[in-house]
Amino acid sequence: MTATSWVEGADPGPFGLAHLPYGVFSTRKDPAPRIGVRIGDQILDLRALATGTFFLPWIRPAFHEHALNAFMAMGPPAWRLVRHQLTELLSDRRHQDQSATLLTPVDRAHLHLPFHVADYVDFYASEHHAxxxxRLFRPDAEPLLPNWKHLPVGYHGRAGTVVPSGTPVVRPRGQRKTPDGPVEFGPSARLDIEAEVGFVVGVGTDLGTPVNPDDFAEHVFGAVLVNDWSARDIQAWEYVPLGPFLGKSFATSIGHWVTPLDALAAAKAEAPVQDPAPLGYLQETERFGYDLSMSVRWNGTQVSRPPFKGMYWTPAQMLAHLTVNGASLRTGDLFASGTVSGAAADERGSFLELTWGGKEPVTVGDGESRAFLEDGDTVVLEATAPxxxxxxxxxxxxxxTILPAPH
Structure with a gap:
């Protein structure tokens, strides 16, 4: 039987004792950002906890930082020790009276970007999405390009435009090709989302040292939800021959809470069989993904439920591929799955797919018709796991929420 927390309302719930995600918060009374762990609708202040003797001396300094990077860099032994200690603290009523004073209600806290993003890589790992x-762009050719089933296709994004949930997104401007031929400059008219799952690197590597997929959990600290906003008209004109650039680099939103990998142990699921078999450096002793059920709401209307379980390329394979050429990992690296889409029409994780290139608009909000995002639109991504x-x-x-482009 799983232990329960003395924090009122925490169990059962999405932020119960089995979860304990990490984030960074501040309050009006104390505006300095500090690390906390969420339990139910409360945040336990780890900076305050580290002021005493609760954590081992070598761990305490990490919780006096303003981001998770120092703690993430300590690696799995520290992650597991702290998780064990926090589980004991929040389940044993002998700690209740003293520890309750270190709790802050989530609705009274200001939440920040949880870690300093070092590098950002975005993949293209869903076979259904690809x-x-x-089919949309090459209707008379094979849907998948020849390389797609041989390697996890990806591109390097812009770490400086990764922003926390709730940050408004200004409609980007750029070059686009009009239907009748001329090239023009202006605000994107085909602004889109990509519902994704991101993975956060804790333990880095030296330059020239590839990572084996079986060592995934030795380097990756946890997972976050990602919305990789995309300007499809800008992207369509610029991406040949070098791939995404300005159509992707203006904003990428991530969640406030980093879910530790250990919290997702029960969500491990067998990944799809790969045919052809991948090359040796991409082969896994234990091939698994995660059974995450995602939700996309557009102006309050749920329009899609993408399933992460069916992703063709696993997070471990993505990590192995991005390092196979000797590229180093750094604490705070973020790599995302690319759009999560399933086989069904209501499982598509981008509006480009959902509206089939804008030809099949959906009804959102109070009966409004949408093909792509309009100014004032709000998108909310959520996900649950067993x-x-x-x-x-x-x-x-x-x-x-989408804000108008600057004049």
Whole structure:
């Protein structure tokens, strides 16, 4: 039987004792950002906890930082020790009276970007998403390009435009090709989302040292939800021959809470069989993904439920591929899955797919018709995963509202 927390309302719930995600928060009384762990609708202040003797001396300094990077860099032994200690603290009523004074209600806290982003890499790991785009853009050819089933296709994004959930997104401007031929400059008219799952690197590597997929958990600290906003008209004109650039680099939103990998142990799921078999450096002793059920809401209307479980390329394979050429990992690196899409029409994780290139608009909000995002639109991504003993892990939400392009 799974232990429960003395924090009122925490269990059962998406932020119960089996979850304990990490984030960074501040309050009006104390505006300095500090690390906390969420339990139910409360945040336990780890900076305050580290002021005493609760953590071992070599761990305490990490919780006096303003971001998770120092703690993430300590690696799995520290992550597991702290998780064990926090589980004991929040389940044993002998700690209740003293520890309750270190709790802050979530609705009274200001939440920040949880870690300093070092590098950002975005993949293209869903076969359904890649095939849908192939059918849209190359209707007379095979949906998948020849390389797609041999390697996890990806590109390097812009770490400086990764923003926390709730940050408004300004409509980007750029070059685009009009239907009748001329090239023009202006605000994107085909602004889109990509519902994704991101993975945060804790332990880095030296330059020239590839990472084996079986060592995934030795380097990756946890997972976050990601919305990789995309300007499809800008992207369509610029991407040949070098790939995404300005159509992707203006904003990428991530969740406030980083879910530790250990919290997702019960969500491990067998990944799809790969044919052809991948090359040796991409082969896994234990091939698994995660059973995450995602939700996309557009102006309050749920329009899609993408399933992460069916992703063709696993997070471990993505990590192995991005380092196979000797590229080093750094604490705070973020790599994302690319759009998560399933086989069904209501499982598509981008509006480009959902509206089939804008030809099949959807109804959102109070009966409004949408093909792509309009100014004032709000998108909310959420995800849940199975936890131990039938519990549910909630990965929080990622929300963003579109603001007009600058004049």
């Amino acid at each position: 095939a849908n785009l192939g 936890g131990p003993d039938g519990s549910v892990i909630g990965l929080g939400e990622v929300t963003g």
